Amino acid sequence: MDTIYIERDVISLPRTQAILARYPNARKVSIHRYTEVFNAPAQNFRTQKNNPSLILAHKYGKRVLPTPPGYHIGGEQNYYFSHMFNCIYDCRYCFLQGMYRSANYVVFVNYEDFFEDIKNQSLMTDQPSWYFSGYDCDSLALEPMTNFIELCLDAFSTMPKAMLEIRTKSTQIRNLLTRPAIDNCVVAYSLSPGNIVTAEEHKTPSLAKRISALKSLQQHGWKVGLRFDPLLKAENFEQLYSDMFDQVFSELNTDLIHSVSLGPFRLPKPFFKKMIRLYPESKLLAANMNTRDNMLSYDEQTERQLFSYCETQLQRYISPRQYYPCVSVQ
Amino acid sequence: MLPTCIITALPAEARPLITYFGFSAYNHPHLRLYQSDCGYLLQCGIGKLNAATGTATMLQYLPDVAAIINVGIAGSEHPVGDTVIAHSVKDQSSDQQWYPHLPPVRQLPGLKSVQVITVDKPADDYSPESAFDMECAGVFSAAAKVLDLSFVQSIKVISDNSHSSIEDISSNSVIEYISNAVPAVEQLMQSLPFDTLPSSDAVNTLSSLLTEKIHYTTTETHTLNQLLHRYNALVGSMPCKKSLLNLNNAKSIRRQLMSDIDNVRISY
Numbered sequence: 235m236d237t238i239y240i241e242r243d244v245i246s247l248p249r250t251q252a253i254l255a256r257y258p259n260a261r262k263v264s265i266h267r268y269t270e271v272f273n274a275p276a277q278n279f280r281t282q283k284n285n286p287s288l289i290l291a292h293k294y295g296k297r298v299l300p301t302p303p304g305y306h307i308g309g310e311q312n313y314y315f316s317h318m319f320n321c322i323y324d325c326r327y328c329f330l331q332g333m334y335r336s337a338n339y340v341v342f343v344n345y346e347d348f349f350e351d352i353k354n355q356s357l358m359t360d361q362p363s364w365y366f367s368g369y370d371c372d373s374l375a376l377e378p379m380t381n382f383i384e385l386c387l388d389a390f391s392t393m394p395k396a397m398l399e400i401r402t403k404s405t406q407i408r409n410l411l412t413r414p415a416i417d418n419c420v421v422a423y424s425l426s427p428g429n430i431v432t433a434e435e436h437k438t439p440s441l442a443k444r445i446s447a448l449k450s451l452q453q454h455g456w457k458v459g460l461r462f463d464p465l466l467k468a469e470n471f472e473q474l475y476s477d478m479f480d481q482v483f484s485e486l487n488t489d490l491i492h493s494v495s496l497g498p499f500r501l502p503k504p505f506f507k508k509m510i511r512l513y514p515e516s517k518l519l520a521a522n523m524n525t526r527d528n529m530l531s532y533d534e535q536t537e538r539q540l541f542s543y544c545e546t547q548l549q550r551y552i553s554p555r556q557y558y559p560c561v562s563v564q
Numbered sequence: 565m566l567p568t569c570i571i572t573a574l575p576a577e578a579r580p581l582i583t584y585f586g587f588s589a590y591n592h593p594h595l596r597l598y599q600s601d602c603g604y605l606l607q608c609g610i611g612k613l614n615a616a617t618g619t620a621t622m623l624q625y626l627p628d629v630a631a632i633i634n635v636g637i638a639g640s641e642h643p644v645g646d647t648v649i650a651h652s653v654k655d656q657s658s659d660q661q662w663y664p665h666l667p668p669v670r671q672l673p674g675l676k677s678v679q680v681i682t683v684d685k686p687a688d689d690y691s692p693e694s695a696f697d698m699e700c701a702g703v704f705s706a707a708a709k710v711l712d713l714s715f716v717q718s719i720k721v722i723s724d725n726s727h728s729s730i731e732d733i734s735s736n737s738v739i740e741y742i743s744n745a746v747p748a749v750e751q752l753m754q755s756l757p758f759d760t761l762p763s764s765d766a767v768n769t770l771s772s773l774l775t776e777k778i779h780y781t782t783t784e785t786h787t788l789n790q791l792l793h794r795y796n797a798l799v800g801s802m803p804c805k806k807s808l809l810n811l812n813n814a815k816s817i818r819r820q821l822m823s824d825i826d827n828v829r830i831s832y
Contacts, residue, residue, distance in 0.1 A: 516762070
């Protein structure tokens with residue numbers, strides 16, 4: 235990191251000082267609230283993505299929010315939380331490019347407030363409740379700096395009715411391999427065919443490396459999930475995806491996979507408009523799309539065809555109880 | 565490197581930059597403007613209002629300017645002659661702030677960063693965390709309406725502090741200070757992230773050709789540019805201009821491009 239902005243309220247915290255100590259040569263800029271930098275006008279996401287700054291802040295207000303309807307892997311009470319905004323990866327389909335003005339990373343250092351809110355939420359019901367990490371960031375990519383997941387797992391180990399999903403593309407799994415697995419956690423990898431990873435998921439680990447990480451996690455006793463998301467239309471779609479499924483399921487213990495899901499390619503229209511201005515040379519964003527309910531997506535027939543093919547292929551490898559269909563494509 | 569405009573307030577600040585970068589006078593009825601291979605220099609005059617109006621007028625007159633660097637003297641509790649870069653700019657009277665997105669540290673070695681506070685009258689309550697000037701917020705206020713803040717920067721040279729009064733500043737000392745800061749200015753210009761900007765040259769060239777020969781409304785021109793970008797992204801080259809020109813009207817060209825785009829198949 236070359237520039238680090240620090241809210242005055244958190245500057246003296248040991249966690250803040252530990253993060254700052256990792257970057258002794260960075261410029262340190264004191265600010266009042268992260269929003270004055272993160273939400274400022276006259277920013278260009280694409281330019282900043284080349285050299286993002288770091289913002290260390292305190293998250294006030296609601297830290298645990300309900301997921302959109304239909305977003306679940308079997309639970310009835312589903313929530314998400316974001317200890318961090320933005321991601322070190324640069325996937326061309328990612329909605330973050332359209333949602334945020336800034337590509338700078340925001341890390342909320344008041345981790346314990348997140349854990350307390352999750353605990354309080356989980357105690358409001360007798361049923362298990364699910365908590366999804368990785369909505370506004372990759373859960374593990376900056377783990378060596380933040381150590382968030384390590385502490386999060388400590389917290390969840392005391393909350394047996396709270397189920398955690400760690401969503402990631404990262405191979406930063408050291409903290410997971412140096413501790414016992416906990417029963418109420420699923421480490422879920424977003425996966426795409428290798429050629430799509432190369433073309434559209436810039437700076438991410440290869441498909442092979444993600445599979446290798448999944449294998450290590452599984453062998454260590456972690457529950458793993460596979461998220462084939464988003465499904466991208468291509469002339470050679472069937473070949474790409476069947477090869478990927480072969481590669482993935484040949485390496486993992488299929489019986490022990492917790493859950494598998496498919497995700498459609500969808501973007502809110504305002505986000506899409508911004509993204510195509512940022513990346514006019516992107517063939518993914520230049521392709522024909524439909525607008526439905528103010529969302530850009532492939533046409534319904536194409537979407538169903540992609541899903542139908544993948545579901546048929548998945549039946550060769552997993553049982554129905556492992557598969558969580560995407561409600562919005564049914 | 566796209567054209568950059570250096571903005572200074574005083575003639576003494578401009579002089580060493582004019583000499584080093586080979587600027588020559590550029591005719592404008594109301595602005596003191598200079599031009600060279602690297603871009604332009606604007607000498608806006610003293611004060612926030614002159615800086616803002618000068619910057620805005622310059623950007624209107626020179627739409628190809630892709631970056632702005634405000635260069636000048638400032639007061640701070642740093643040694644006189646030190647060069648610093650602004651990590652934030654604040655207008656003291658309104659409390660409005662801007663945060664330029666700074667280049668990597670390795671591209672500007674040894675350059676300290678401070679908050680530049682633009683004041684309406686000279687101030688002398690110096691601090692090492694900030695530097696007082698009288699123009700920077702004016703430049704940023706105008707520039708941020710047109711350019712993103714990765715391309716609006718400010719370099720200041722310390723001219724006064726608690727041991728060296730503002731009264732001791734002379735034209736010759738300002739010339740000397742800015743002369744010593746020229747390498748930092750040049751390094752900053754070279755580190756601006758122009759390579760991250762998408763290229764629109766081919767689209768703009770073809771679009772200009774088509775809109776010269778055929779009548780286009782503003783909306784149609786916008787749609788044309790979007791379609792040309794999409795075609796270029798999907799096919800990997802621009803469409804044949806001759807076959808588009810043969811179509812004779814905007815609607816037919818739009819339909820042809822949309823049909824061509826529909827027929828493209830993406831493979832990975």
